[in-house]
Amino acid sequence: MKLLKRNWPFHLMILPSLIFLIVFSYVPMAWIVMAFQDFKPRLGISGSEWIGLDNFRYLFEREDSVQVIINTLVIAVLKMVANLIAPFTFAIFLNELRKMFVKRFVQTLVYLPHFLSWVILGGILVDILSTDGGFVNRIITNVFGIEPIFFLGDGTWFRITVVVTDMWKEFGFGTVVFLAALANVNPSLYEAAEVDGASRFKQTMHITIPSMIPITIVVGTLALGNILNAGFDQIFNLYNPLVYDKGDIIDTFVYRAAILNGQMGFGTAIGLFKSVIGMILIVVSYRLAYKLAGYRIF
C-alpha cells in the first residue's frame, strides 16, 4: 500500500496504454463469434445466421489452403530465425567497439529502417530489384556477369527477398534489446576474467554470450507467438500473381477472401485459428524455456 502511494505516478502512466489495450485488444474479442456465423453487415451479430464450424471446415477444404499455410510457416520461421541471429551477432560486434560515438552512431543508423513503412519500401524495392535496369540486377550482370535475377517474380527468390529485406529492416530494432541486456552484465566478471588472463575472444565466449542466453530465449519465445504472421504489409506490397504459389500467405489470403470478397465470418475464423495456434505455441515454449533455461518472463 505504501509502495502504491509512493509510485502512483508510474501507475498512472500505464493507464493510457492500458486503455488502449482494453479498447483495441479486449473489447473486439466479443466479435469472435463472427467466426461461427455467416456474418452479414446489415444483419449484425445478433441477426446473422449461426453456421457452427462451417467457416473452419471451408478453410481446410479449399484447394489452396494447405499451400498457403505452408508458405506462411516457411516465411515466418525463416524470418524468426533471421531476426534472432542477425541482431544477436550484431549486438556482440557492436559491444566490442571501444569508441562510444561510433557505437551509438552505428546503432542509430541500423535502427532507422525500422521506421519506414512497407508501402514506401515496397515501391523502392520494386524499382531497385527490377530486371529492367534495377540497381541490384545491374550489379549482378555487370560485376558477376550472370543473367538478371527476377527477385519478385520467382517463387524461391521471392521468399529469399522477403526474408532478407525484413531482416535488413528489423535487425537494428532487435539489436537494441540485446545491447540493453549486455549493458546489464556485471563488469566485475570481465575484470575477473582479465585478471585470470582470458583473451577478448574467451571473454566473449564465456561471459558475453552466456549472459545473452536468457534474453535470447525471451525474444525467441515471444516471437513464436507470431509463427503464423508472415507480415501482411510486406507481402501485400511486393507480391503478384507469379508468386502466388510460394508467396501467398494467410493474411493476404484473408485480405482477398474476407475484405475483397466480403466473407467477414470466414476472415474472422482464420484470424481465430491463427490466434489459437499462436497462443498454444507461446504457452508451450514458455514452459520449455522455464524447464530448459530456468527463465521466467512473468
Add this chain to the structure above:
Amino acid sequence: MKSKASKSWLTMLTLTLILSLLAACSNNSSSSNTNSGNAGTAANTGNSESVYKEKYEPPVTISTVWGVDPALKFKNGESIENNVATKWALDKFGIDIKSLWSVTDTNGAFATKLRLSLTSGQELPDIVVVGNDDPQLAQDLIDSGAFQDAGALFDKYANDTWKAAMEMDSNVWNPYIRDGVRMGIPLLDYAYNHDYLLWIRQDWLDKLNMEAPKTIEELEAVLEAFKNNNPQGLKPDQVTPLSIGFKSSLNTWMGDPSWIFGAYGTIPEQWNLAADGTLEYGSVNEAMKPGLVKLNEWYNKGYIPREAALWDENKTAEPAVAGTAGIIPGPYWMSGWPLLDTAKNVEGAVWKPYPIPTGPDGKAGRHGTHFTNGVILINKDMKHPEALFTYQNYLFDNYANPAPGSEFDLGLFKGYDYDIDENGNPVFGDDIPGGQIIAPARYFLVRDGARIPDAQMNALLALADGKEPETRLEKDVAVNYGPDTPAAAKVLLSQEDISMKNMFTGPTTPTMKMKLDYLNKLELQTFNEIIYGKKPVDAFDKFVETWKSSGGADITKEVNEWYQTVK
C-alpha cells in the same frame, strides 16, 4: 530537495499525458454531440412541403466520402474536402459538402476503407459515389440496407435532361435493382470511354518506312523492328515495344492485353455472349490458348515488358511517356493524358491512334464500355435528398452539353482549366497562371459532374469532320483532350462491332461469394505462369477443368439464371 523537484516533474508529465488523452476523447464526444444536435433539428424541418429549391437558405449539408484519384492535382493549397467546387456549391446552391473522410485511391484503398467502415458500423455518408472498378462494393453497400430507393427520388426530382440521358440505355439500372426497387442512380459515363485502341509512335513507323499493323502478324513485324532496329537509336534492352501490364487483371483500361485474346475470339475476365445465347466466362474459352501462346512468345522475344506481371496501368504509361515504348493500348482520350507529355521528353515523338489488329481468322475484339461507370447511393437517413438533385440537375442542364452561352462555356473554373488574359481572351493549358488542372470536374460531389453518354462522341466526330468547335463540349474536347482525340474517336467507332461488353452486371451470386477469390487467384496464377513459360500451355486445360469443378460451373449456372431475368 532535488528528488522532490524531479518527482513533481514526473507528476506534471503524467498529468499532461492523461489530460491530453482525456482532451482527445472529450473533443470527439463533444463534436459528435453537436452533430447529433444538428441532425435532430434538421430532421424536424426536413419533412416540410416543397423541399426542392434552387438555393437553400440556410445552407443544407451533404456528407460524402472521397477516393481521390492519385493523378488528380490541386492548386492554391486546396484539397478534395475544400476547393473551388465546394465553395461554388455553397455559393450557388447553399449546399455545404461535408467530407467524412478521404483517401488516395491506390491499390483499391477507397473500397477497402469503405468496406471496413461498413463492417465496423461507422457513420455512413449521405451520398456515396462508387466506381465500377470494384462492382461488388456497390452491391455490398446496397445489401447493408443503409441506402434508400433512389429510383423514386430520381423520378420525383430529376430534370428532363438527366432523365433523357438515363433513357438512352434502359439496362443501366439493372445492376442496382433489388426486388424491383432501384437502389442506386447509375453514374452515366461517355459511351466508349473505356474501349481502347492502339496508340503507335508514328515517327518510328515513318522512319522505318512501315505501315501501321492491321493483323497480329504485321504487328509482330513492327514490334520486331521497334525492338531490334529502333529508329530512335535505343538499344534492344532499352525499348518496350508493346507496353502492357497485368498485375491486377488481363482486362483493364490502359496497357490492356485483352485484345490479344480478342484476335482469337474471346475477352478474358468478363462474361461474353456465347454462340448458343448463354453467357460464358471469357477466361475459360478455348480461344485463350493461342492468345497465351502468343504472349509467351512475345515475352521470350522481349516485345512486352519483362516485368509485365508486376506492372499496373499507370506503370505501363511510364515508358510510353518517357519515349521508350512503341505501342500502348488504351482509351481514345490518351492523346490528352498521358501521351501529351511524350513530346516533352523526346523531340519529335508523335502518337497516332490505330485500330485493333485482327487475328488469323480475321477476328478482332476489345472489351466494351457500359454507359455507366458507377453508382450514386443515397443514405436513407439523408435529411435533404432533394439537394443532390438541385446540384446534379444544374450540372446536367448547364454543364453536360449546354448550348453556347452557359456558365461553363469556356471551362469549369477560371484559373483551373481556363483563364482570361489581360486582353479578355481565354487561355488554356500551360498558359494558365499557376498551372493547369486537368479535369477539375473530379472535384464535384458526383465524380466528373454530369455526363450524357453520346454527347462527347458526337462532339468528337463533329470535330473529326473538320467542324469548328462551338458548344462547350466541342470546345472542351478540342482544348483539353489532346490533338489526336477526334481522330482516335473515329478509329474507335470504325470498329464498333468488335466491342464486347461484360454481359453480367448483376449482384454477386452465392457461389461467387464463396469461391470467386480462389478462382481468380487460380486464373491469374495460371495465366501468368504460362506467359512466363513456367508452365506449358496445356496447363490451361487443367485450369479450365479445376475452374469448373471448383465452383465455376455453379457460377455459370447462376449467372445464366440472372441473365434470363433481364434478357
